[in-house]
Amino acid sequence: MKVDSIHTGIVLDHIKAGRGMDVYRYLHLDELDCPVAYMRNVRSEAMGRKDIIKIDANINVDLDVLGYLDPGITVNIIVDGQLVEKKKLSLPEKLTNVITCKNPRCITTVEGALDQVFLLKDRARGVYRCMFCDAERKSKALR
Amino acid sequence: MRHLIDITDFTVEEIEGILDLGDKMIADPDAYKETLRGKILATLFFEPSTRTRLSFESAMLSLGGSVLGFSSADSSSTAKGESLMDTIRTVSCYSDIIAMRHPKEGAPMAGSLRSYVPIINAGDGGHNHPTQTLTDLMTIRRQKGRLDSMVVGLCGDLKFGRTVHSLIGAMSRYKGVTFVLISPPELKVPAYITDELKRKGIPFREVETMEEVMPELDILYMTRVQKERFFNEADYIRLKDTYILDPEKLRTAKADLSILHPLPRVNEISPKVDDDPRAVYFDQVRNGRFVRMALIKTLLDWRNEA
Numbered sequence: 001m002k003v004d005s006i007h008t009g010i011v012l013d014h015i016k017a018g019r020g021m022d023v024y025r026y027l028h029l030d031e032l033d034c035p036v037a038y039m040r041n042v043r044s045e046a047m048g049r050k051d052i053i054k055i056d057a058n059i060n061v062d063l064d065v066l067g068y069l070d071p072g073i074t075v076n077i078i079v080d081g082q083l084v085e086k087k088k089l090s091l092p093e094k095l096t097n098v099i100t101c102k103n104p105r106c107i108t109t110v111e112g113a114l115d116q117v118f119l120l121k122d123r124a125r126g127v128y129r130c131m132f133c134d135a136e137r138k139s140k141a142l143r
Numbered sequence: 144m145r146h147l148i149d150i151t152d153f154t155v156e157e158i159e160g161i162l163d164l165g166d167k168m169i170a171d172p173d174a175y176k177e178t179l180r181g182k183i184l185a186t187l188f189f190e191p192s193t194r195t196r197l198s199f200e201s202a203m204l205s206l207g208g209s210v211l212g213f214s215s216a217d218s219s220s221t222a223k224g225e226s227l228m229d230t231i232r233t234v235s236c237y238s239d240i241i242a243m244r245h246p247k248e249g250a251p252m253a254g255s256l257r258s259y260v261p262i263i264n265a266g267d268g269g270h271n272h273p274t275q276t277l278t279d280l281m282t283i284r285r286q287k288g289r290l291d292s293m294v295v296g297l298c299g300d301l302k303f304g305r306t307v308h309s310l311i312g313a314m315s316r317y318k319g320v321t322f323v324l325i326s327p328p329e330l331k332v333p334a335y336i337t338d339e340l341k342r343k344g345i346p347f348r349e350v351e352t353m354e355e356v357m358p359e360l361d362i363l364y365m366t367r368v369q370k371e372r373f374f375n376e377a378d379y380i381r382l383k384d385t386y387i388l389d390p391e392k393l394r395t396a397k398a399d400l401s402i403l404h405p406l407p408r409v410n411e412i413s414p415k416v417d418d419d420p421r422a423v424y425f426d427q428v429r430n431g432r433f434v435r436m437a438l439i440k441t442l443l444d445w446r447n448e449a
């Protein structure tokens with residue numbers, strides 16, 4: 001895999017500099033068998049510096065996770081060397097098993113079978129609340 | 144299927160309907176004494192609260208129904224390690240409706256995901272207690288004949304008081320309501336609540352003494368100031384008398400003020416206030432029974448319609 005171009009796969013562009021590892025972790029890219037390139041501090045006209053992740057296979061990227069991490073990330077789908085799709089991201093209405101509730105009094109801390117569900121309560125401020133206990137979490141991008 | 148987990152699960156109109164039914168039940172209880180014959184309410188109290196449990200059981204028995212359940216976690220299957228979800232699914236096979244109290248926040252919501260029957264949240268930790276809020280709304284409406292256009296004073300522990308948080312949330316939905324929040328600085332309403340009031344443009348003020356606002360109030364909602372909420376004994380002793388209601392502090396109050404308290408009280412309302420016609424906290428207890436009757440019947444009616 002050449003780092004600057006991939007034949008078929010996904011390029012995650014315009015990741016805030018330093019946040020690439022978060023994206024890598026939340027998307028569980030460490031579990032993939034295909035080549036994955038993570039570039040830090042790439043020069044960018046719009047952002048100064050940015051991170052880029054290139055995945056050398058057309059996997060199903062969880063757009064909700066990316067939208068929560070940073071709706072400014074660009075998702076480019078590449079097939080046969082051609083850019084076939086640019087996906088727009090937004091803060092998802094609902095996050096299931098993406099983040100966990102930090103409230104020690106929350107039922108999810110003792111009831112293992114429950115999904116961790118967060119609902120978007122305030123789009124402008126990027127505020128999510130645990131569906132069970134209402135504990136607040138903010139989108140990483142807007143913090 | 145509908146549940147009552149959070150008071151805002153119900154629209155203003157739905158709450159109105161439940162309060163209307165509660166009023167009818169108070170006016171003619173005999174007309175409802177066979178209404179739920181053959182139906183079973185399960186009261187699942189994973190932490191003890193005799194007062195709330197008796198209120199639910201009294202409500203169900205007054206409708207001709209029956210009750211079963213447990214009153215603490217150590218007499219339940221949880222003590223044997225069964226998950227909450229399994230307990231709820233099992234009990235929902237034995238009953239037509241469930242009232243549950245649990246120390247963990249969000250437990251009734253979790254239960255509602257697995258239940259075959261409607262769930263009523265009878266208190267989940269410091270989070271929600273919507274039937275107390277229904278009781279408060281019923282009491283205010285019976286006193287004032289309305290839920291809009293009034294000045295509502297809330298006094299005491301506004302930081303940890305879940306009944307206060309729910310009541311503010313519920314009353315915020317009516318026009319012309321102003322909140323006066325009376326507490327020591329240590330026990331002010333959490334910022335997320337005042338932020339919400341600001342965003343919605345609902346007027347409120349934060350003050351430290353009852354005396355300075357008493358003449359304006361239509362409702363005075365008292366809560367307990369617990370010793371363990373303070374960092375040191377000295378602060379507690381310095382402040383506790385400030386938040387005790389007595390006849391002297393009531394001197395400047397309106398003649399038609401209504402004084403509420405979710406009970407049990409310790410010393411935050413002097414017994415000398417009990418005979419004042421403005422004290423309605425024992426009416427509140429009675430209203431709690433009837434509004435729970437109305438709630439149980441309404442949830443079961445909705446289920447039959449579905």
Ligand SMILES: [Zn+2]
Pocket residue numbers: 101102103106107108130131132133134135249
């Ligand atoms: Zn939670």
